[in-house]
Amino acid sequence: MNDTALSPGVLSRRSAAIIAAYGLSMFLIGLGARELTRHEVLAAYPAKEMLRYGHWIVPMYAGIPRLLKPPTTSWFIAASMAICRSDAAWVARLPSVAAAMAVALLIAHLAARHFGDRAGLLTGLIQLTCYYMLNWGRLAEADIFLCAFATGAMVCFSLATVSVEPPHGAAPEGSDGANPRRAALRLGFFALTGLSFLAKGPIGLMFIFLAVAAFAVVRRGREIARFFWSPTGWLILLVCILGWPVAAWLSHPPIVEAWRREMSDTATGGFGTDPFYTYLHAIPFDLLPWTPLVIAGLWLLWKRGLFRRPAGQFFLCWFAPGFVALHLIAMKSHHYPMPLLPPFSIAAAVALLELARRLRRPLIAVVSVFAGLWVAVAGVQLLVIPRFDDFKPQADFARRAAVHVPAGQRIYIIDHPDRRTTLDDPRPRPEPYVAYHLRPPIWRFRNEKEFAAFAAGRLGQTGAAIYVVATEAQRRAIAPLGNITVLDRCAGLRRGETEMHRLLLLKIER
Known part of the structure; x- marks a missing residue:
């Protein structure tokens, strides 16, 4: 040499x-040619809440603290979003x-x-x-x-x-x-x-x-x-x-x-x-x-x-x-x-x-x-x-919710099981991917029982319609709440998912 x-x-x-x-x-x-992945939104969504609500110390994911990782990545993403004035996928990835x-x-x-x-x-x-x-x-x-x-x-x-x-x-x-x-x-x-x-x-x-x-x-x-x-x-x-x-x-x-x-x-x-x-x-x-x-x-x-x-x-x-x-x-x-x-x-x-x-x-x-x-x-x-972006159907579905839900109306999300578990599984469920693409305000519930208890009280007090994102299996579980209208359906399923995993935008009324 x-x-x-x-x-x-x-x-x-x-x-x-x-x-x-x-x-x-x-x-x-x-x-930005593909949508954010599920792991990416775990840092990118808290960044959006930091800018909107000031949750800089304990990251929040649609109203629930996300406790497992330090918030530094979300800080960088929030800075990028603030500078670019956008929450597009490429902006979140710039840091x-x-x-x-x-x-x-x-x-x-x-x-x-x-x-x-x-x-x-x-x-x-x-x-x-x-x-x-x-x-x-x-x-x-x-x-x-x-x-x-x-x-x-x-x-x-x-x-x-x-x-x-x-x-x-x-x-x-x-x-x-x-x-x-x-x-x-x-x-x-x-x-x-x-x-x-x-x-x-x-x-x-x-x-x-x-x-x-x-x-x-x-x-x-x-x-x-x-x-x-x-x-x-x-x-x-x-x-x-x-x-x-x-x-x-x-x-x-x-x-x-x-x-x-x-x-x-x-x-x-x-x-x-x-x-x-x-x-x-x-x-x-x-x-x-x-x-x-x-x-x-x-x-x-x-x-x-x-x-x-x-x-x-x-x-x-x-x-x-x-x-x-x-x-x-x-x-x-x-x-x-x-x-x-x-x-x-x-x-x-x-x-x-x-x-x-x-x-x-x-x-x-x-x-x-x-x-x-x-x-x-x-x-x-x-x-x-x-061409292999299997998160795109969910992202497009979440963005369309703004067409169906009146401006200023809160959208609720029920955490849904992943492809390997069922509604009866007691283990914690992953944070919902679609939260990143829904227009605020949004709020999430960890399971169907939590949401049902809240919705029953809310419908009994105000009578106003409730808008919620849930899977087909969850729709069946909360059917006793009242009159449920399916406003939109996610066009695609991810690999390993069945029809019971399909995301729906629901309107619930008495």
């Missing part, structure tokens, strides 16, 4: 601009795109620092075109923010503590530990670590502190210990970790028990268990289409002795401890390892540089690869994914 191709450097403004332009053009195209761009630029900067500008440029482009980034970087969910904050914290730590070792026996370049920027990097580390907690809870802290603790053990350097001597930094971290939880507890004390159950059920299998080997196939899949180059790059870096040097040891510590810890959690998912994966883009970039060096026209080859990926991604987003 040509060592000069992997000499330390900096990410040039030109390379950063190419990464940003490539990523934004690819991620923004077709961003996620920004987070994806941040991940690519951060890991590109780190790659350039150790391997040069060309490696940094390719690292950023590879990062943007990994499956997990293309998928979760376009979804209004918390995972991409966790990845961005964790990556930012790790990059700050690396810049301050990991030395750069150029090839050909030259003297190692120091980290930024002796640089006046050290204080800023330290504060950035603590702030971003705190934000990782606010993005998705303790798992961000686990990833980051396991990684830096492992690196401290491997390197045994005083400089790493000095990095953590920062009363201001620890104060920032404590404010992030304690500020919102305390405010949420004071506002809604039952939230503490909800957190305890969430963490316990996730760790012990209360939400279900997955095979121990899940991540052994999930991670290679998430890294597609670059998985072969990742493997080749790791081998090349091992041959060069990188993993005996600080940079290589840091990359290993970034991934390995978190990877082991994830196997101790009973519930597993493809997106859980996301914050651990950015260093693999560096390995793929090293392999791509080596491969390009062997070609007669390397620039044309590399440009063709990324141009082809751009076209493929754009085609999938514009032509393929919208």
